[in-house]
Amino acid sequence: MAATLIDLAETPVRELNRALHAPGGADVWRVLNPRGAHAVACGVREDLAVDIEGHVGYYCAGMNQRATVTVHGNAGTGVAENMMSGTVRVRGNASQSAGATAHGGLLVIDGDASARCGISMKGVDIVVGGNVGHMSAFMGQAGRLVVCGDAGEALGDSLYEARIYVLGTVKSLGADCVEKEMRAEHLSELGELLKAAERDEDPSEFRRYGSARALYHFKVDNSAAY
Amino acid sequence: MCGIVGLHLREPSLEPRLGELLTAMLGQVVERGPDSAGVAVYGDPRLSPPGRTVVSLLGTSKAEVEAVMPGVRAYDADATTVVHADIDQLATALPHARVIGSGEGFAVLKGTGNPVELADAFGLADVTGWQGVGHTRMATESAVTPEGAHPFSVGPGQCLVHNGSFANHATIRRELRAQGVQFDSENDSEVGARFVAHQLEQGADLEKALKLLCERFDGFYTLLVSTGDSFAVVRDAIACKPALVAETDAWVAMASEYRALDVLPGIENARIFEPEPEEVYVWRRR
Numbered sequence: 001m002a003a004t005l006i007d008l009a010e011t012p013v014r015e016l017n018r019a020l021h022a023p024g025g026a027d028v029w030r031v032l033n034p035r036g037a038h039a040v041a042c043g044v045r046e047d048l049a050v051d052i053e054g055h056v057g058y059y060c061a062g063m064n065q066r067a068t069v070t071v072h073g074n075a076g077t078g079v080a081e082n083m084m085s086g087t088v089r090v091r092g093n094a095s096q097s098a099g100a101t102a103h104g105g106l107l108v109i110d111g112d113a114s115a116r117c118g119i120s121m122k123g124v125d126i127v128v129g130g131n132v133g134h135m136s137a138f139m140g141q142a143g144r145l146v147v148c149g150d151a152g153e154a155l156g157d158s159l160y161e162a163r164i165y166v167l168g169t170v171k172s173l174g175a176d177c178v179e180k181e182m183r184a185e186h187l188s189e190l191g192e193l194l195k196a197a198e199r200d201e202d203p204s205e206f207r208r209y210g211s212a213r214a215l216y217h218f219k220v221d222n223s224a225a226y
Numbered sequence: 227m228c229g230i231v232g233l234h235l236r237e238p239s240l241e242p243r244l245g246e247l248l249t250a251m252l253g254q255v256v257e258r259g260p261d262s263a264g265v266a267v268y269g270d271p272r273l274s275p276p277g278r279t280v281v282s283l284l285g286t287s288k289a290e291v292e293a294v295m296p297g298v299r300a301y302d303a304d305a306t307t308v309v310h311a312d313i314d315q316l317a318t319a320l321p322h323a324r325v326i327g328s329g330e331g332f333a334v335l336k337g338t339g340n341p342v343e344l345a346d347a348f349g350l351a352d353v354t355g356w357q358g359v360g361h362t363r364m365a366t367e368s369a370v371t372p373e374g375a376h377p378f379s380v381g382p383g384q385c386l387v388h389n390g391s392f393a394n395h396a397t398i399r400r401e402l403r404a405q406g407v408q409f410d411s412e413n414d415s416e417v418g419a420r421f422v423a424h425q426l427e428q429g430a431d432l433e434k435a436l437k438l439l440c441e442r443f444d445g446f447y448t449l450l451v452s453t454g455d456s457f458a459v460v461r462d463a464i465a466c467k468p469a470l471v472a473e474t475d476a477w478v479a480m481a482s483e484y485r486a487l488d489v490l491p492g493i494e495n496a497r498i499f500e501p502e503p504e505e506v507y508v509w510r511r512r
Binding site: 035036037057058074076077095115133134 | 254464465466468470483484485486487488498500503
């Protein structure tokens, strides 16, 4: 199927997004010349395929539902923030807060993601081919973060129930984040995530991290702190 | 918010285009700081002819300078007046004027209002040179005035532009005042600039001065610091204020957002990266 072409050198982002939101529109889209524009392909709710040829600015594919959005370049702050479902793929690197607060869907970053990747994630699956920056999965509540490279400082700080898998080194673990045993069900879910992200790393070489759940309840020993 | 752009040219054939490129970069960060703007340009032969001391002033005009100091050259650029004269001579002749930059080979231009209109009022597109920095300001810590606009230039040829806010600036201002450092304002970014200038004056190099700044300052910051031969970037430990660096054989550029880098020639082949927290990056003129 031929893609519907939108050139952002000629068409404003608002018009692109309006076209993507309009009922009964094309199923396949190709976006040219994003040149770092913000909010490209935000709030799409249909099962569309959107290919963006170049680097995007902030909040690309934010609030995505059902659509498959591919960025053939780098993405700025907050790519796929608050995604509900669908797939967002960044072929290059992503800036900070990738997948922030996202509830569902799959975010794949082929390159590196910087600080706070998956901050407050609420059910999204994130697979990063490279490294993640400091405080990734900060306050992550649900979902899985897979890092095929290294993780920066304070990984999983104040984590709730999100699960983290890292192949490389972890610079440091954040408060209440601990390494956990890799059981059969974890190898299996990790294998599925890597497959979905079209990656060929061996799940058995990853380590798993999660919440020690020590911050869940008030400790009377800390009463003097308030 | 606030927006930062900076361009350090390595390829001399691009020098005639410095102002044009800086104007285009500045135009991409207007939304980040629509209330005021400022630039520093290094090497423009009209604003800063070689061998001349250049003083950038607020609160005066070309007409006033030329009336009280016959024979002295001056240029008006919006709220700023650039004067080619000795700084002590100016302090006597124009005691009410505020010095916002002085040194050889560079000029500082500041004003309030829309940054694109200011760039036009500065005549920025026609400026040439080897290095330029720009800032669009969304004021948080002090009033919207030309004095509060960045860059803050408090040492010879030095400029600092800041996105963020320092939390302990009052404490550090007090400490620096106790050591004899004079301040012009209650602005937090001025404290950063005075701190760096003070360290450089005490013999630290730029890397050392910025490392000390990281140790001493609390708060949010992405800083672009330039001197008569250098271009440096540093971010705080949390690194929540954005920064991107792009580098080619022809130039090094820094901006708050990618779209400001996208206007540069050869960006498609540039090495693009985000500066790591509390790591000092310095590029020197070759």
